[in-house]
Amino acid sequence: MKDNIEAFLDLVKERNGHEPEFLQAVEEVAETVIPYIVQHDIYYGKNILLRMVEPERLISFRVSWVDDSGEIQVNRGYRVQMNSAIGPYKGGLRFHPTVNASILKFLAFEQVFKNSLTTLPMGGGKGGSDFDPKGKSDNEIMRFCHAFMSELFRYIGPNTDVPAGDIGVGGREIGFLFGMYKKLRNEFTGVLTGKGQSWGGSLIRPEATGYGTVYFAKSMLETKGDSIKGKKVTVSGSGNVAQYAAEKILDLGGKVLTLSDSSGYIYDEDGIDRAKLAYVMELKNEKRGRISEYIEAYPKAKFVKGKTPWEVKCDVAMPCATQNELNGEDAKMLLDNGCMCVSEGANMPSTKEAVHTFQKARILYAPGKASNAGGVATSGLEMSQNSLRLKWSRKEVDNKLKDIMSDIHKSCLEYGKDEDGYIDYVRGANIAGFVKVADAMLAQGIV
Numbered sequence: 497m498k499d500n501i502e503a504f505l506d507l508v509k510e511r512n513g514h515e516p517e518f519l520q521a522v523e524e525v526a527e528t529v530i531p532y533i534v535q536h537d538i539y540y541g542k543n544i545l546l547r548m549v550e551p552e553r554l555i556s557f558r559v560s561w562v563d564d565s566g567e568i569q570v571n572r573g574y575r576v577q578m579n580s581a582i583g584p585y586k587g588g589l590r591f592h593p594t595v596n597a598s599i600l601k602f603l604a605f606e607q608v609f610k611n612s613l614t615t616l617p618m619g620g621g622k623g624g625s626d627f628d629p630k631g632k633s634d635n636e637i638m639r640f641c642h643a644f645m646s647e648l649f650r651y652i653g654p655n656t657d658v659p660a661g662d663i664g665v666g667g668r669e670i671g672f673l674f675g676m677y678k679k680l681r682n683e684f685t686g687v688l689t690g691k692g693q694s695w696g697g698s699l700i701r702p703e704a705t706g707y708g709t710v711y712f713a714k715s716m717l718e719t720k721g722d723s724i725k726g727k728k729v730t731v732s733g734s735g736n737v738a739q740y741a742a743e744k745i746l747d748l749g750g751k752v753l754t755l756s757d758s759s760g761y762i763y764d765e766d767g768i769d770r771a772k773l774a775y776v777m778e779l780k781n782e783k784r785g786r787i788s789e790y791i792e793a794y795p796k797a798k799f800v801k802g803k804t805p806w807e808v809k810c811d812v813a814m815p816c817a818t819q820n821e822l823n824g825e826d827a828k829m830l831l832d833n834g835c836m837c838v839s840e841g842a843n844m845p846s847t848k849e850a851v852h853t854f855q856k857a858r859i860l861y862a863p864g865k866a867s868n869a870g871g872v873a874t875s876g877l878e879m880s881q882n883s884l885r886l887k888w889s890r891k892e893v894d895n896k897l898k899d900i901m902s903d904i905h906k907s908c909l910e911y912g913k914d915e916d917g918y919i920d921y922v923r924g925a926n927i928a929g930f931v932k933v934a935d936a937m938l939a940q941g942i943v
Contacts, residue, residue, distance in 0.1 A: 501530050508549055515598030517819060521605050521844060522549050524851065524863075528923040529930045532911075544934045548608065551601065553577040555651055559625060561643040563636050573644050575623035575651055575659075578604035581936035584655055585621030586611055586872060586879075588662030591669065595624045599819070603662075603843055607872070609929030610865040613904045616876035621657055623648070629664045630784075641672035649677050654685040654882070660875045661690040663818065666736065667702070686882025689875035698878035700893040701871075706740025706841060707894070708870015708901050709814055713839035714748065715905040716860040717812075719919065725749030730810040732756045733817035734780050734787045737841045737868070741814050742773050754805035756817060757787040761805040764790075764797035809833040816841030824849030831857050840864035851922065858918050866904050866925040873900045904928075 508522050526545065533539045555575040563569050574597060577585045587607040590600070600622045608620030627640055652659060661670050670690045677687055684696075691697035700707070714724055727750045731738050734755040742752045752768040754761050755776060764772065775793055779785045788799045806813065806826035813835050815822050819842065827850035830838070837860040840846065844864060846854070854861035874897055881887055888896075904925075911931075912924020 497531055497534065500534060501526055504530060504545065507546070512598075512601075515601060517598045517602040517844070518605065520820075520848060521602040524844075524848065524922065525605075525609070525926050525930075528920075528926040532927050532930070538938070539934055542938065544937055545930075547937065548579060548930075548933065549605065551576050551578050551604065552580060553651075554597065554601070555623075556597070557647045559627070559640065559644050559647065561636075561640045563639075564633055569640075571625050571627040571640070573623075573625045573647060574600050575648060575657070576600045576604040576621055577651070577657055578620040578622070579608045579933060580619035581933050581940060582612060583617035583619045584653075585657035586618035586660070586875065587620055587622040588624075588660045589665045589669075589673075590622070590624035590662040591627045591629050591664030592624070593626055593628045595626045600624060602819070606843055606865050608933060609926060610869045611872055611876075612929040612932045613866060613907060613925060614869050614873040614876060614900055615903060616873060616900075618658075618872065618876050618879075621659070622662075623659055624662065624665070627664075629669070634668070637669060638672045641669055642676045645673045645676040646680065649680045652677075652687055654687050654879070658686065658875075658879060659688055660872070663735070666690075667692060686879050689878040691878070696878070696882050698874060698881055698893055699888070699890040700897060701874045701878055702736060703740040703743070704874035704897055705737045705868050705871030706742070706816065707744045708873065708897060709737070709741050709816065709839050709841040709867050710744035710748065711870065711898055711901040712862055712867040712905060713812060713814070713837055713860075715902060716837055716839065716862060716919075716921070719909075720860070723748070724812070727751065727811040728753055728809070729812045729814060730754045730805045730808050731814045731816055731841075732761065732805055732821060732845070733815075733842065734776055735816075737871075738814075738816040739773065739777055739780070741816055741841050742768060743770075745814075746770060746773070750812070753810060754808055755787055755790075756805055759786050759788055760799055760801040760803055762787055762790045762797050762799050763805065763808055764794060766796060806830050807833075810835055812837045812839070814839050814841050815845035817845065818842055819844045820847050822846045822850050824853055826850060827853035831859070836860060838862065839867045841868050843868065855920065855922065860919075860921075862908075862921045863925055865929065866908055866921060869904055870897055870901055873897060
């Protein structure tokens with residue numbers, strides 16, 4: 497089995513040796529899915545996983561735009577259309593200086609499995625640009641988004657590829673992107689999700705990824721007869737996912753101790769309550785400030801510069817910032833400090849060493865493709881509402897989100913539960929996601 501896995505990975509490395517994030521994502525899946533393939537004749541010998549790791553289409557394009565000083569700027573734009581076996585490509589757009597083909601391929605590959613787990617008919621894709629929205633005026637962001645969409649529009653559509661937001665792409669950016677798409681196509685369709693409430697957006701969509709991460713942690717804890725109530729929780733990040741994860745933790749009776757951004761983290765021993773969270777939301781969403789400013793409003797808290805919050809004692813950890821933010825040493829610190837549950841709100845926030853450390857310790861650990869699937873699930877619900885020309889209530893969407901996260905948890909149990917009762921959520925999520933896509937690919941032939 498080890499030889500099979502290594503032979504597969506060697507081939508993928510030969511083709512993608514300069515893409516470390518993508519290789520990391522593929523290796524994590526291969527370690528659990530290849531043994532399953534070998535044991536099931538329907539999949540064995542069909543090179544299905546090899547076909548899955550190769551994007552159906554990878555689009556790269558130039559984005560030229562004019563800044564406020566009249567200078568012409570040039571960025572790179574991308575869209576990775578990974579797999580459409582079970583539905584239109586679906587996945588976010590990320591605007592960040594670190595964006596490159598490797599990161600987008602890893603995100604698109606993860607998205608294939610994540611979307612499959614939701615049970616909704618969505619394929620996997622991802623896109624974005626190395627454009628940095630930080631420090632840009634609204635007019636500069638509008639001009640960039642319009643230039644970006646003037647090329648991307650050729651490759652997307654409500655039945656082809658439906659992008660959403662991601663890091664650096666919030667409601668403002670989605671609005672500018674949608675406006676240009678509508679103008680170029682001369683049609684009003686559900687081509688983007690994360691839209692404003694007055695023009696096709698879904699209630700709960702901004703909250704969905706954070707809420708879903710907490711709902712999944714709740715389901716994991718329930719397998720031990722436990723709950724979020726009374727638990728000390730460390731959360732990384734302070735953007736959309738982290739904010740609403742914190743909100744739902746408070747709803748369920750937990751205590752939020754930390755939030756962070758790229759400059760460092762804040763630790764509030766008294767807990768980040770609703771008033772404090774409202775301050776953070778205003779600081780990050782409206783003032784676009786730094787998390788270090790929190791201690792100016794709440795001097796009892798402390799700010800730790802240049803570090804992540806995994807050294808803080810907690811019961812539950814929720815990495816909600818970015819990929820590979822939690823390494824092997826961080827994982828050991830969490831375990832030494834009594835952490836019993838990790839639910840990922842970001843995409844692949846734990847390194848390979850960290851994941852193996854959690855698995856070896858046999859704690860409750862959920863990979864992002866399962867625990868943060870609430871965001872794309874609610875994007876799928878937005879697509880449904882757009883197609884039906886309907887708008888569901890907040891309660892209806894939240895109940896559907898809860899049901900989807902519960903179903904994802906059940907799928908992980910089906911494929912990840914060992915005879916001794918330990919649940920390997922990584923194996924469960926990977927195999928459950930693989931099976932649905934693989935069955936569709938087999939049915940459609942070699943295309």
